Structures are given as C-alpha cells and as structure tokens.
Amino acid sequence: xxxxxxxxxxxxxxxxxxxxxxxxxxxxxxxxxxxxxxxxxxxxxxxxxxxxxxxxxxxxxxxxxxxxxxxxxxxxxxxxxxxxxxxxxxxxxxxxxxxxxxxxxxxxxxxxxxxxxxxxxxxxxxxxxxxxxxxxxxxxxxxxxxxxxxxxxxxxxxxxxxxxxxxxxxxxxxxxxxxxxxxxxxxxxxxxxxxxxxxxxxxxxxxxxxxxxxxxxxxxxxxxxxxxxxxxxxxxxxxxxxxxxxxxxxxxxxxxxxxxxxxxxxxxxxxxxxxxxxxxxxxxxxxxxxxxxxxxxxxxxxxxxxxxxxxxxxxxxxxxxxxxxxxxxxxxxxxxxxxxxxxxxxxxxxxxxxxxxxxx
Ligand code: ADP
Ligand code: MG
Numbered sequence: 001x002x003x004x005x006x007x008x009x010x011x012x013x014x015x016x017x018x019x020x021x022x023x024x025x026x027x028x029x030x031x032x033x034x035x036x037x038x039x040x041x042x043x044x045x046x047x048x049x050x051x052x053x054x055x056x057x058x059x060x061x062x063x064x065x066x067x068x069x070x071x072x073x074x075x076x077x078x079x080x081x082x083x084x085x086x087x088x089x090x091x092x093x094x095x096x097x098x099x100x101x102x103x104x105x106x107x108x109x110x111x112x113x114x115x116x117x118x119x120x121x122x123x124x125x126x127x128x129x130x131x132x133x134x135x136x137x138x139x140x141x142x143x144x145x146x147x148x149x150x151x152x153x154x155x156x157x158x159x160x161x162x163x164x165x166x167x168x169x170x171x172x173x174x175x176x177x178x179x180x181x182x183x184x185x186x187x188x189x190x191x192x193x194x195x196x197x198x199x200x201x202x203x204x205x206x207x208x209x210x211x212x213x214x215x216x217x218x219x220x221x222x223x224x225x226x227x228x229x230x231x232x233x234x235x236x237x238x239x240x241x242x243x244x245x246x247x248x249x250x251x252x253x254x255x256x257x258x259x260x261x262x263x264x265x266x267x268x269x270x271x272x273x274x275x276x277x278x279x280x281x282x283x284x285x286x287x288x289x290x291x292x293x294x295x296x297x298x299x300x301x302x303x304x305x306x307x308x309x310x311x312x313x314x315x316x317x318x319x320x321x322x323x324x325x326x327x328x329x330x331x332x333x334x335x336x337x338x339x340x341x342x343x344x345x346x347x348x349x350x351x352x353x354x355x356x357x358x359x360x
Pocket of ligand 2: 041042
C-alpha cells in the first residue's frame, strides 16, 4: 500500500532523512520508535506531503506521490494524520468538527455527514459529547475526537505522530484503546510512539529510526527482546530504565515520586504497582543517611514482568535494611513487605540496595 524508496529530506544543511526505504502492506500496523530528533515526525510528514522530500520516491496504492502530474490532494485524502496537539476547531462543536471536512472538501450532504459523524463518535465513545465544544472536554476526549475527525474523511491509512504525548498520564489509555480498536478493524496505520508496551502489543512491525534511516526493523519481539544492532539495543535498554540523582538533603521528594510514577505509567504497570513504587521510594529515602550522591533507578523487565528499584548511595558503608535506626524499623518492614526480594552490597565504594518486585 505504501512503498518508500531512498527517501531523503534536508532542511538547509541539516540532513534529517538520509535514505529511508520501507514497504507497508494493507492492514499493517507499524510503530515507529527512536530517540527524539531522528526524523520520525519528518518521515510521517513526508508520507503525506506536509513536507516535500528532497529525494527518493513514495508510492501510495501504486500512485507515485512525487511524480509530476499526480493529483496530490486526491492521494493525500487517502491519508489521515493525528498530531500530538489535537488541533480541533474551537468554535465548532465536536460533531461539527467531524462534519466540516466531509461537507466542505468532499461535497457530502449535511445529513449524511452528521449521521456518519455520530457513528464515528460512538466508535470512539463520545456520542454523548456531540454538541459540546472542544474546551468543554478533556485532553483524552479531544484526541479521540481528532481521531474520529480523521476517520470522517474515510482515509485508507492513518498516521499518528505521538498521539498521547501531550496527554495527562490518566488519559493515555483511553486514546490507546481507540487506536487498538481501529487496528482490530483492519485499519492500516503508522504510529510514532513512546508507549512501548502499546507498540509491542499493537504492531505487526516496528521501525527503529536513527541516523536518518530505518536503522532496524522487525517484529515487536525482534526489536524489543532481540535487537540486533548496538544503537537499537542501547535505546531499548534506556527506555526500560529510569534514573534520578539526588545530591542534597533538600531534594524534592514529590518530584522524584512523580517521575517514578510516570515511568510506571509509561510501561502500563498496574495502579497498585505504581503506588507501591512511589511508597517504596519514600521509605528508601527515609532510610538514607548521606544525601551527597544518591542514584535511584527503576528498570522494568518485560521478560519476567519484574521491576527493580535500585538505590546507590555514597558515604560510609551502611546497609539500611539491617542497620536502620529504631524509628525506621517500620520503613524497613514496609519495604520488605512490598518487595519480593531485597539485597544490599557494597560496590566501588557505593552502598547498593536492590529491591525487586512483581510488576504485573
Ligand atoms: P523526531 O520526530 O524524531 O523527534 P523530527 O522529525 O521532528 O524528529 O526532527 C528531526 C530534525 O529535523 C530535528 O533536528 C529538527 O530540529 C529538524 N527539523 C524538523 N522540522 C524542521 C523544519 N521545518 N525546519 C528545520 N529543521 C527542522
Ligand atoms: Mg516528533
């Protein structure tokens, strides 16, 4: 359905896409992952000609997009794009946001467009909000409207550019659920995302972008569990873990806890696991004596569904689990109760505490 050959895109001297080639078949769901700034958005924007490629070719359903004489608006209508920011028309109701395109651009009758619009709002769970205005609904609801609005144009391919990045963590799953549903219905989709659990479960293939290329591609299992190339491996490792350094006793506990919580949510860990992590973080910090250099880490292994919380700290050797002050006994008991394993060791002059828990 989409055939990309040797696609390149330069912005002045900046070479963003060097040589991208890809084939995407009908009904496939492709997740595009990679560090920021590697051209993921640019790739999507080239696919629907929001950017003009510098070189290479793109064919959609056999129609060469970049050839002279191709009727671009018509081919572009085959594609819908959902952005990070929802870009709804603020002065139109939810339903009007869905009908304006079909009426103005496709010459549909108003009644037909409304009927179709309502059906789509049902599909994304927002029929109730048809007559609300965008500023009366939540971010997650806005993004679902944006998806329905795309669908109203009856595209054959949907492109998503980080559809959940601008959302509060609590609203991510409702949007992902809608995208899942479209996948089940056989929609062809290309999704740039940082939601790795989601990418793993929804995609037929994953493209890892780096160095202006599709640096590595494969099934989710190949990319997430057995990446072949060094940069892919480093990236996968990095997104699985989180590190936070504390260098003074006046650190912001709430910010640290929030960051730990966000990491858990990104990996779609159950609420109670997230709550445990936040709780354990506080207790582990309570037990510390030296705050000149503490490195908290969290890593999640999809393989055995375990979560590891590490706390490395400088200072005199001190095993917080055995040598805690009396008033801290309760913190120790809490930690041991919530974790399936705990271990202390001295490593290169740092106290290393490792706590392991079941994540799912
Ligand atoms: P990603 O989506 O992977 O984070 P982008 O495709 O947004 O990456 O951007 C890749 C690079 O291209 C970045 O260095 C960005 O600054 C640059 N870039 C993107 N769009 C433009 C533009 N319109 N003009 C100049 N540079 C751009
Ligand atoms: Mg981007």
